[in-house]
Amino acid sequence: MDQVTSIRPECLRPAADGWLQPTGPEIREVIERAGFTGSRAGKYLGIATQETGGCRQVRKWIAEDARIPYSAWALLCHAAGLGIIWVSEPV
Structure with missing residues (x-):
């Protein structure tokens, strides 16, 4: 049985509205949810430099060896169906 990692609400906010850096497991979960x-x-984000063998930068984000930029995170969240997180909800 596959285990689903929950994504903290603080990771799904606009950058200027209290956004928190996602953990490696949260990044992996969003990538998997996006299919x-x-x-x-890496190809979707325009950062893949290798034809095969994966994307080194994505692996660094998942291993928490590097911080994922908000813009990359927001695009992955959108691809995963988590919404347009860079836009604040109307009050």
């Missing part, structure tokens, strides 16, 4: 492999996520 991407690490390599496909």
Whole structure:
């Protein structure tokens, strides 16, 4: 049985509205929800430099060896169906 990692609400906010950096497992979960492999996520974001073998930068984000930029995170969340997180909800 596959285990689903929950994504903290603080990770789904606009950057200027209290956004918190996602953890490696949260990044992996969003990539999987988008239906991407690490390599496909890198291509989607325009950062893949290898034809095969995955995307080194995506692996660093998942391993928490590097911080994921908000823009990359927001695009992955959108691809995963989590909404347009860079836009504040009307009050």
